[in-house]
Amino acid sequence: MNQTCWKSPSNIAIIKYWGKYGRQLPKNASLSFTLSAAYSQTTLRYSPKAKGGIQLRFLFEGQEKPAFAQRIQGFLESILEELPFLDEYALELDSKNSFPHSAGIASSASSMSALALCLCDMAAELGLGPTSDQAEFWQKASYFARLGSGSACRSLYPMAASWGESKQLKGSSNLWASPCGELLHDDFKAVQDTILLVSRAEKSVSSTAGHKLMEGNPFAPLRYQLAEENLGKLLPALQAGDWATFGQIAEEEALMLHALMMTSRPSYLLMQPNSLALIEKVRDWRQQTKLPLYFTLDAGPNLHLLYPKSMQPKVQPFLQEELLPLCENGGHLADELGCGPEKL
Numbered sequence: 001m002n003q004t005c006w007k008s009p010s011n012i013a014i015i016k017y018w019g020k021y022g023r024q025l026p027k028n029a030s031l032s033f034t035l036s037a038a039y040s041q042t043t044l045r046y047s048p049k050a051k052g053g054i055q056l057r058f059l060f061e062g063q064e065k066p067a068f069a070q071r072i073q074g075f076l077e078s079i080l081e082e083l084p085f086l087d088e089y090a091l092e093l094d095s096k097n098s099f100p101h102s103a104g105i106a107s108s109a110s111s112m113s114a115l116a117l118c119l120c121d122m123a124a125e126l127g128l129g130p131t132s133d134q135a136e137f138w139q140k141a142s143y144f145a146r147l148g149s150g151s152a153c154r155s156l157y158p159m160a161a162s163w164g165e166s167k168q169l170k171g172s173s174n175l176w177a178s179p180c181g182e183l184l185h186d187d188f189k190a191v192q193d194t195i196l197l198v199s200r201a202e203k204s205v206s207s208t209a210g211h212k213l214m215e216g217n218p219f220a221p222l223r224y225q226l227a228e229e230n231l232g233k234l235l236p237a238l239q240a241g242d243w244a245t246f247g248q249i250a251e252e253e254a255l256m257l258h259a260l261m262m263t264s265r266p267s268y269l270l271m272q273p274n275s276l277a278l279i280e281k282v283r284d285w286r287q288q289t290k291l292p293l294y295f296t297l298d299a300g301p302n303l304h305l306l307y308p309k310s311m312q313p314k315v316q317p318f319l320q321e322e323l324l325p326l327c328e329n330g331g332h333l334a335d336e337l338g339c340g341p342e343k344l
């Protein structure tokens with residue numbers, strides 16, 4: 001039996017991907033920071049078998065998980081035409097996350113990117129695809145990660161990545177993400193992301209359903225235009241180390257994402273009272289201290305606090321005294337920008 005094992009991080013979008021078409025293609029370009037402490041680690045074991053369909057055993061932290069297994073099985077079947085050798089091997093996947101499963105943070109970006117890397121590595125080991133020292137390998141892995149979960153395609157690159165066609169991003173594509181970490185001012189390479197866990201509960205509306213609801217959202221066309229405008233303001237801010245512009249865009253994007261949920265038909269809410277209470281506290285603190293502490297949100301109630309590493313000693317007491325009491329059992333995760341996936 002052969003095996004390959006990859007560790008791949010989660011990412012947090014600054015310009016959000018919300019709305020898709022066709023085969024998981026984005027309606028607008030997005031840009032994210034690649035995280036470090038929040039990651040998935042996936043091992044793929046494979047041994048030859050006769051053809052006749054995907055044969056998969058899926059384990060999560062060593063345990064059978066039928067719901068996950070079904071999703072992965074469907075994903076593998078959907079890419080069988082592109083990776084036909086998958087039919088010739090019995091596959092066993094064993095995956096685990098660095099963060100608790102019920103922490104209230106999405107694991108699809110890290111787990112789908114880790115899985116895509118294992119599949120591309122298997123192809124390389126069989127002599128059927130590029131190896132991980134070639135740029136083409138990463139593009140392919142990003143392509144398959146995208147098919148697993150759109151935002152996962154951005155987890156493949158160090159520090160930051162963009163995904164989606166834009167005149168403002170050279171060589172950009174809807175099919176895969178591209179690295180853009182080299183664009184970051186040194187200040188942004190040391191961004192801290194403290195994730196405040198307002199709730200660990202599973203989301204009431206999945207992101208698949210959320211993307212779908214964008215199709216009937218009356219604000220959708222304006223949203224796609226504003227995403228492109230925000231990208232145009234964000235890129236120079238990231239290069240210049242301009243925290244004020246960066247923070248203003250990060251917060252606007254987060255609140256616009258949630259405003260789109262509230263204005264969907266039917267409407268829904270993923271923020272909770274404590275998400276709003278935290279937002280007000282962060283804004284008041286910023287007003288008083290004049291320090292660059294900003295937030296963003298994913299499709300859920302938890303806040304990501306973004307700030308420069310040098311500010312940690314000042315943020316710490318505020319976090320302990322004012323923010324953590326509003327989190328579920330004081331739950332939070334300390335993260336920062338990272339170097340991208342790693343083969344183990």
Ligand code: PMV
Nearest residue numbers: 013016017149150151207299
């Ligand atoms: O990758 P999906 O289909 O789970 O979509 C997630 C989209 C957001 O996380 C809300 C935003 C983003 O760009 O990551």
